[in-house]
Amino acid sequence: MSTASGDPTTGTADFSAAPLADASVPEEWENGQDTLRDGSATETGEAEQRPATQRPATGEATVRAESGAALPAMAAALPAHRPTRGRYRGSSSGYELDLRVDVDSVPGGPKVLRKVSGDFFSTGGGTKAYFGSFVVDAPTVSRSATRVVIRGIATYTWTTAFTLVRVTVPRSRTNQRPGAATVEFLRPPGQLGATYVCPYVSPYFRTVEWEQDSVTGTVPFLSYDTGSLPQPANSPARTLTVPRAYAEAGIELLVSGTANTIANSRNGWTNTELHGAMETNFSLWRNVPQWKLWLLVAGSYEGMEGVRGIMFDAADTFQRQGCAVFYDLIRGTDPEAQRAMLRTYVHELGHSFNLLHSWQKNLATPPAPLGGNNGFADLSWMNYPQNYQPLNGNGGAAAYWGAFPFQFTDNEQIHLRHGFYRNVIMGANAFATGAADIEPELFDEPLTDESGLRLDLRVGKSGFSFGEPVVVELKLETTDLRGRSTHNHLHPDDELVSVAIRQPSGRTVLYRPLLRRCVDQDRTVRLDAGRPAIYSSAYIGYGRDGHYFQQPGTYQLRAAYLASDGSRIVSPVLRLDVRHPVSQDDVRLAELMMGEEQGKILALRGSDSPSLQSGNDALQEIIERHATHPFAVYARLAKGLNFEHEFKSLSPDKSELVVRPPDPKSGIEQLTHVVKASEQGKGVDNLTLNLASRRLARAYARQGDLEEANTTLDRLVQHFDTPAFKPYVVDAVRDQADTTKARLTAEFGG
Structure with missing residues (x-):
């Protein structure tokens, strides 16, 4: 919500602090009647509900195509009317309005959502700042031969008495330039406030610049012919690129910037490394809200199987600017692979627009309604194919692809086109918005x-x-x-x-x-x-x-x-x-553990990021000065896991990947303490002990000591092979240990 003292809806006077009047729509609006400046009456968008003899005449041939009536010969010879939709922009009294009109469909184009929305910006000198947004969810649309009038009650991000919005757009033919929209804000029952004249800008509702880089050895996705594989009968075959997929949702995705090729790492990318790569390579990057985003075609994700992509920029103040897809998992040239690759790109970019997974929308702030089957029935870019589960019938990936029309759902398109500015633009509200x-x-x-x-x-x-x-x-x-x-x-x-x-x-x-x-x-x-x-x-x-x-x-x-x-x-x-806490030592240790940077390091299982240096210093202080305290186990775990693997960053000139090699000796030192304390019941939980033991074994293998690596894994199995654990748990641990032994032998045995 804006805290500015002005109100862009009031005109010269400021009524923002006045008590709200009755917010109901005036009766003449409900009846679809309104008087235009030229004295002619409008024709409602629901024209077929009134007999033709009751419809008002105008000075030119009446257009009644929406009612199914035949056009007069003279009108039929004219080019068709342009649809009333798209983006308009105008200024008045120190404010700029970006207006989005979405009341007419385009043959073969994005679905009409019957909404009007806009964003206000305060202007002064050479500066412009965001003020607030509004949306009219269910407008009344009236048409005459010369004009389209859209009216309704708006929801704002701030409090205003001017809750009624009227948008008048002159009708133009397809061979004419679109006319400017006149936007009027009224205080019920009819007090006129501010008026904006907004020339036409674009058929797209929003425009985003998209920069894409890739690592050496990857082939970025180009396009997919949806007719290559069976698809729903109501989904026409067409060639889809990533920008075309967003264009079908009414969003213009402009490919911009130079496509950099950077060095890859065979051990995969971590989240902090991806964020560093974005800051170094994203030529449009700034820590401000802006309609710009970056995607990296990386090799693989470190530490977890099955991760096809990630919107990694979700931890700092200016989120949702960067995402990545992992080529090693999504690569392929056959139609199935290309289809899945397209979905992965569109899906990850969707998170940058603040779209959640289909089954998570009710957890957003504010919550959005879930689709059928708790969201699993959504035929959406934001669902997982294997998760698809319709209310009736079989689910799974095959059913998803057999029914998926390669589109966002209506609610997702509403968010993309008409969501409040800060909820959509990259770098503004946090992913899923701010509050938890x-x-x-x-x-x-x-x-x-x-x-x-x-x-x-x-x-x-x-x-x-x-x-x-x-x-x-x-x-x-x-x-x-x-x-x-x-x-x-x-x-x-x-x-x-x-x-x-x-x-x-x-x-x-x-x-x-x-x-x-x-x-x-x-x-x-x-x-x-x-x-x-x-x-x-x-x-x-x-x-x-x-x-x-x-x-x-x-x-x-x-x-x-x-x-x-x-x-x-x-x-x-x-x-x-x-x-x-009961002592000063307890208070001091809590302070050392509770810093923001320490929390991030524990969540990331360690990091070399320079931005987290003070957090690493605090954990090191716990290890050195409070080595026997239970908190030291957690500090050692984060440090040990980080030492055991490499850390990647990019050189200042972006020409090479700088790799800090693993430090197995330091990793062994820290993880040995963790494992021994945990085996005695004084450390981490059993599942984390399993992880720490397998990473300790890897550290020994890196050092060339496969015998000690195998001994570490055998000791892990022995810890679980007691009556305290169910037989199937012991079997699962033994399988993990045997798999780890095989991998370490294959990787380090030579």
Whole structure:
């Protein structure tokens, strides 16, 4: 909401502080009657509801094509009217208005959404600043032979008494230049405020500059012929590029800048490395809101299989400017690969426009309605093909592609075209917008549950010290031992599990991962008597909204898992206590752990980023000065995981990738402490111990000591091979250890 003292809707007077009058539409507007300046009456867009004899005549031939009546011979000989749609821009009294009119369809063009919206900017001298936005959701459209009049009640980002909007657009033929739109703002019942005359700018509702770079050895996507493979009968065959896909949604995507080719890394890219690459290579990049975005065609994503793309710019103040696709996973020249590649590009760029996954829209601020089957029934660029599950019939990737018309849903197109400026433009409101507040009812238990699944959320201790990283364990099990199939994306960072946190203050917030990734891969798991449950461990202490456990007291947590069939499985409430510090040492250690940079490092599992140097210094102080304190285990874990792998950055001249090689000796030093403490029950949880042990083994292998690497993995299996763990858990750990041994032998055995 703008805090400026003026109001661009009032004209010369400022009524912004006046009490609001009755906001109902005047009766003559409801009846579709209005008097234009030339004295002629309008013809409503619903002309077929009135007999032709009741329709007013004008000075030229009456156009009644929308009613199905035949055109007079003279009118039929004229070129068709231009559709009333597109972007207009005008100024008045120190304000500029960007207007979007969306009331007419174009044959073969984007769908008409019957809305009018606009953004206001205050101007002065050589400067311009955003003021606010408005949208008219259900306007009345009236047409005569010479004009189109659009009227309705607007919703604003600020408070104004001038809630009624009237837009008059002269009708022009296809062989004529479009006329300017006149926009009037009125205070009910009819007091005229500001008037803007807005010349026509573009048939597109918004224009975005798109810069794309790629790493050596990749072939960026060009185009896909939708007729190459079977598709819905109502979806015409056409050649789609990424800009053409957005053009069909009414968005102009201009390819700009020089396409740089940068060095790749065979070990994959981390989030912090991607952000650094954006700052170095994105020639249009600035830390300000702007209609500009960057995409990198990278090789692979480090540390996780199945990540086809990522909108990595979701952790700083100016978010949603950069995304990446991972060529090693999406490459291919056959039609299936090209089709999937197109979807990945459009999907990741969609996140930059602040579009969430189809099943997450109700978690946005403000929440948006979900489509059928909790969003899984959406035929959208923002759904996963393997997640597609219609209300009736079979789902999955084959069903998705058989029904997908290569379009955004109507609600997504409304957001792209008419969403408030700061909610859409890159670099403004954070991904899913700013606040993390949610309605607790979103996590209420279903009235009925026949899913055959149960979700548990738990912690391995009775309470946490203030400042201690909060790690939770999620367990998904079947309640039907005949067996149930679902996906095994159980970690909240995969965005198919949500965790709500009710803080001691009574505020309920949603844990939002620091960085979001698209694990767009079918990972179906069968839960039955042989393997009744799967597990995951997640650090939820820090996310996009900062630290979630900032005060001592009792917290209530609840998780929701969205199963493959669209079922929403809700866990019981978990109560978690954060204890008050009792000494000055406790306070000092909490301060060392609770900094913003420390939170990011823990969430990223370590980083060399110069912007996080003070956070690394704080963790190092814990290791050096408080080595025996339980917090030291978490500091060592972050440091050890970071040392074990390389860190990539770009040279100042952008010509080469600078790689800090792995430091296995330092990694072994730190991770050995973590593993030993955890084996004694004084460190991290068992799932994190599994991760730390496998990374410790890799560090030994890097050093050329495969024997010690195998010994480390054998000790991991021995830790779990006790009556305390279910046999299927032990088998899973043993399989992971054997797989890791094979990989290390293949990579380092020679």
